[in-house]
Amino acid sequence: MTTPLLRVRDLTMTFPGRRARSAPVRAVDGVSFEVATGETLGLVGESGCGKSTTGRMIVRLLQPTSGSVEFGGRDIGRLSQRALKPLRTELQMVFQDPHSSLNPRQTVARIISDPLIVQGAAVAEARRRAAELMELVGLIPEHIDRYPHEFSGGQAQRIGIARALATSPRLVVADEPVSALDVSVQAQIVNLMERLQRELGLSYLFIAHDLSVIKRVCDRVAVMYLGRIVEIGAKEHLYTAPAHPYTRALLSAVPLPDPAAERTRERITLLGDPPSPAAPPPGCTFHPRCPKARDICRTEAPALRIAAAGEARQVACHFPESG
Template identity: 80%
Template sequence: MSTEAAPTRAPAMAARAEQPLLRVRDLTMAFPGKRSATGRRGAPVRAVDGVSFDLEAGRTLGLVGESGCGKSTTGRMLVRLLEPTSGSVEFDGKDISRLSQRALRPLRRNLQMVFQDPHSSLNPRQTVARIISDPLLVQGSGAADARRRAAELMELVGLIPEHIDRYPHEFSGGQAQRIGIARSLATNPRLIVADEPVSALDVSVQAQIVNLMERLRAELGLAYVFIAHDLSVVKRVSDRVAVMYLGRIVEMGDKKSLYENPQHPYTRALLSAVPLPDPAAERRRERIVLLGDPPSPAAPPPGCTFHPRCPVAQEICRTERPLLRTVASREVACHMA
C-alpha cells in the first residue's frame, strides 16, 4: 500500500503547501443543561469555547489537557461526529462544518478517526474483514476488492492476514487497536484524529502503537490530531502542541520550545507531573501542585478560567479574560506570560 499511496499523494501535497490542510476557527460546542426536578433546564455546558488552530499536511498537532477539558469533543467535531454550535472547520480549503451528510460523504474518505477503547469501538458481531472493509463498501467498492484491501491493511499494521476472519474478542488490546488503525486507513485518508489511542493499553504496547503511527505518517504522508493526557507520549509524536483548559486553548506552539520553556502556569504544572528518566533530576525539580478541581464548564469563573487554581493570579486575571497572544514564539492566553 505504501508504495502506491506515496507517489499519488506527493503532488497533491505540494500543490496545497500554501494553505493548511485543516483550519479551525472559533469552534464552540455547547450542550444543553440538565433539567431540574421542577423541569427548568440549567445553563448550557460550553465543552469547547472558541478553539482555533491550523494543521499542515503531513504534520501532527498534539491536543493535551486534563479529563473534561474538551479535547475529545473537539476531535469529534473535526470529523463531524458532533455538530458544532458555532465556528468553522475547513478541510483542504473547504468549510465542512455546515455541509449536509450527503455532501460530506465523499469527503469522509479523507477524514478518519481512531478511538480510545479499541474493543468497544469494534463491532463484536463482525469479523475483522468486515470491520476493516466496511468504509470501502460504504464508498462503493466491490466486496472482493474490499476484502483484498483489508488483508493488505492487516499486514501493514503488523497483523497476520490469515486472521482476517476472526472476531475482535480473539485479539489482545494492542492488536484490537491495530485493527482500528487499519480501518481508519482503508479509504487512504489525509487526516486522522486519534482520540487517546494508547491510554487504554499497557505501557509496552503503547510504545508499539506510537511507533506504528509514526511509521504510517512517514510512509503515507498522514496528518494527525493526536489527543492525549500523557505529555510524554504527545512529545514523542507531535510537531506542535496545544494545551486545553476548560474548553479553551491556553498555550500552543512548537513542541521543543513549549516543553523547554512553558509560558502558561497550567502548562508548567502539567509538565512538572511528567516523570523524568533521571532519578537525580527528578528529585531536584520542583513539583507544581494545583489546588482544587477544574470549575464546571456550566458555570465558568469570570476572567481567566484558570485563576482559581493559578499560583500567580492577579486582580486582572479575575476580571478580564486573556486572549491568545504571541509570547516567546508561541501563542499564550495569560496576562502574566
C-alpha cells in the same frame, strides 16, 4: 504561505443541561488552530477539558454549535451528511478504547472493509484491501475472519487503525489511541503510527493526556483548559520554556527518568479541581487555581497572542512566563 490541511476557527460546542432548568455546558469555547500537511499536532489537557469533543467535531461526529472547520480549503462544518460523504475518505478517526469501538458481531474483514463498501467498492475488492491493511499494521492476514474478542488490546487497536486507513485518508484524528493499552504496547502503537505517517504521508491530530507520548510523536502542541486553548506552539519551546502557568504545572507532574533530577525538580501543585464548564469563572478560567492570578485575571479573559518576539508560540495569559 501554503494553505493548511486543517484550519479550525472559533470552534464552540454547547450541550444542553441534563435537567430542564440546569445550565448549558460549553464543552469547547472558541478553539482555533491549524494542522499542516504531514504534521502532527498534539492536543493535551486534563480529563473533561474538551479534547475529545473537539476531535469529534472535526470529523463531524458532532455538529459544532458555532465556528468553522476548513479541510483542504473547504468549510465542512455545515455540510449535509450527503455532501460530507465523499470527504470522509480523507478524514478518519481512531478511538480510545479499541474493543468498544469495534463491532463484536462483525469479523475483522467486515470491520475494515465497511468504509470502502459504503463508498461504493465491490465486496471482493474491499476484502482484498482489508487483508493488505492487516499486513500493513502488523497483523496476520489469515486472521481476517476472526472476531474482535479474539485479539488483544494492542491488536484490536491495530484493527482500528487499519479501518481508519481503509479509505486512504489525509488526516487522522487519534483520540487517546494508546491510553487504554499497557506501556509496552503503547510504544508499539506509537512506532506503528510514526511509520505509517512516513510511508503514507499522513497528518495527525493526536489527542492525549500523557505529555511523554505527546513529546515523542508531535511537532506542535496545543494545551487545553476548560474548553479553551491556553498555549500552542512548537514542542521544543513548550517543553523547555512553557509560558502558561497551567502548562508549567502539567509538565512538572511528568516523571523524569533521572532519579537525582526527579528529587530536586520543582513540583507545581494546583489548588482545587477544575471548575465546571456549566459555570465557568469570570475572566481567566484558570485564575481560581493559578499561583500568579491578579485582579485583572478575575475580570478579563486573556486573548491567545504571540508569547514573545520571534516565536510562533501563542499563550492566553496576562502574565506569561518569559523563560
